[in-house]
Amino acid sequence: MEPIIIVGSGMAGYGLARELRKRRADLPITLITADDGAGYSKPMLSTALTQHQSAEQLQQNTAETLAAQLGVQIRTHTRVEAIDVEAHALRMGHEQITYGKLVLALGADPVNPGLAGDAAHTVMSVNDLNDYRExxxxxxxxxxxxxxxxxxIGCEFANDLALAGYEVQMVHPREWPLERLLPAMVxxxxxxxxxxxGVVWHMPRKAVAxxxxxxxxxxxxxxxxxxQTDVVLSAIGLRPRTALAQxxxxxxxxxIQVDRQLHTSDADVCAIGDCAEVAGMVLPFVQPLLTQVRTLGAILAGEVVELSYPAMPVTIKTPIWPLVVAGAAVTAEQDWQIEQVEGGTRARLFDAGGQLQGFALAGAATKERTVLAKALPALLPLNNAP
Ligand SMILES: Cc1cc2nc3c(=O)[nH]c(=O)nc-3n(C[C@H](O)[C@H](O)[C@H](O)COP(=O)(O)OP(=O)(O)OC[C@H]3O[C@@H](n4cnc5c(N)ncnc54)[C@H](O)[C@@H]3O)c2cc1C
Structure with a gap:
């Protein structure tokens, strides 16, 4: 049997290997990754200082341990350079290997801030455990x-660094941070x-050099x-890794565009996680990724299912002022209903028919997340849902 090949060893790649193994002991699975294949939780990178976790402590498993645990073959430090969909083959350097099904779990690249100046090369981004070590x-x-x-990501790192005693300056090009997730007041x-x-804000400002x-x-x-600063961290956005697929x-x-079965435009190639545009949406968060992994695991194990998303609130890990957001993308024209509650703020967005479409909760109001999430419409309802 030709193996299922998964490219990428992040939460999506390992999550799928785990899901597949849970369902089918017999499937040959190979996981190929450009990095060292260490298992870690990426969301923990932006809270690790206050959690007193070093990069070494954040590493949960080595690739070798995971290969043994999951019964999969793992090839580390191996970059897939080309895919031949006709031949069902991958090229890595001079080597070519064939697949039965291919799953791209390639993640996303930090957007380059395009800065001038003789120290522009010192600007760094933190998008994986190796970046974090550095x-x-x-x-x-x-x-x-x-x-x-x-x-x-920028706000979470600012929070973590400020609580750990660093002097933090934030440079943001809009009037307020998190402008696509939060109404201005929150x-x-x-x-x-x-x-x-102690965080000093520069808004609306851009760095040029x-x-x-x-x-x-x-x-x-x-x-x-x-x-004046010692370290510059760029967190201006992520762009799905699409070049290989393109x-x-x-x-x-x-x-990488996929349908509700997570298939790309080629039926034997799938994509999940931060690299994927699923039913028209790019959602670079854990909950959609886990939903994709469960659905694709079932499909590759032989079941007939399709992806659906419930409402998926996102916790912004800023304990200085805890936040949970969900639902509609925020635009300036929207009419939020904002209420102060004891120790927090509740902002809700309703459509003309009075249906809740989104919310932003802050401080003590974050405990309302589960109740409010239940009142939101599904983000991607089942096709045959009422
Ligand atoms: C600091 C930070 C905090 C976050 N906090 C949260 C949070 O609190 N809640 C939340 O929901 N989300 C959070 N996220 C987002 C979440 O972590 C990501 O959505 C998720 O980890 C993405 O996993 P992935 O497997 O798709 O990609 P990645 O983890 O980026 O994995 C991509 C893999 O593909 C490999 N690869 C790429 N190209 C090739 C190639 N050509 N050949 C071989 N291998 C290749 C890479 O080496 C890597 O192993 C956070 C993200 C960051 C950066």
Missing amino acids: FRHRLAGSQRITILGGGL AHELVQKMTER VWQAATGVQVELDNGERL SAGLSVGRG
């Missing part, structure tokens, strides 16, 4: 950190709470101001 190395002996981008509360913890300085570096902003002739939009 980040912690750079933090040793540093005190001043500048973060570019006030999205989910975002301003976060800014206020973080400011009280990074220069060497006598000590550390200087971040030049688009108004000419220069920020050069194989598979359909690609914002991500």
Whole structure:
């Protein structure tokens, strides 16, 4: 039997291997990864300082242990360079191997901030455990950190660094952080709470260059101001890894396009996780990924099922001002119903018919997440749902 080949050893790749093994002991599975295949939980990278976890402690398993546990073959430090969908073959260097079914779980790349300056090369992003190891190395002996981008990842790192005693500056190009997830008022509360913890905000501002300085570096902003800092962390966004699929002739939009069976435009190639655009949506979060993994595991084990998504709230890990968001993407015109509750804020978004379409909960109001999530419509209902 030709193996199922999974490319990628993140939560999606390992999650699928686990799901498949649970259902079928007989399937030959090979997992190929460009990195060392270490098992870790990526969301923990942005809370590890306050959890007193080093990069080494965050590593839960080696590839060898996981290969034995899951009964799969794992090839580490091996980059897939091309896919020949006609021949059902992958090329890695001079080697070619064939697959029965192929699953792309390639993740996403940090967006390059495109900065000028003689220290632009020192700007880093943290998108995996190896990046995090390097980040912690750079933090040793540093005190001043500048973060570019006030999205989910930037805000979480700012929170973690501020609580761990670092001097944090945030540079964000919009009027308020998390502008696609939060109404202005709730975002301003976060800014206020973080400011009280020493975070300095520069909004709406963009970094244009990074220069060497006598000590550390200087971040030049688009108004000419220069920020003195030791480490610059860029968190301006992620872009699904689509190049491999695109050069194989598979359909690609914002991500690798798949249907509700997780099939790409080739029936024997599937995609899951951060690289995938599933039924038109790119959702780079754990809960959709786990839902995809369960569905594809069932399909590859021979069941007839399709993907559906319930409403999936996302917790933003900013304990300085805890936040949970769900539902509709936020736009400036929306009319939020915002209420102060004891120790927190509840913001709800209703459509013209009075149906709840989204919410943002802050502080003590985050405990309402389960009740409110039940009132939201499914993000991707079953086709035959009433
Ligand atoms: C700091 C941080 C905090 C987060 N916090 C949360 C959170 O609190 N809640 C939440 O829901 N989500 C969170 N997320 C998002 C979540 O972690 C991701 O959605 C998820 O981990 C993505 O997993 P993945 O397997 O799709 O991709 P990845 O983990 O990026 O794995 C991709 C894999 O593909 C391999 N690869 C890529 N190209 C090739 C190739 N050509 N050949 C071979 N191998 C290749 C890579 O080496 C890697 O092993 C966070 C993300 C970050 C960065």
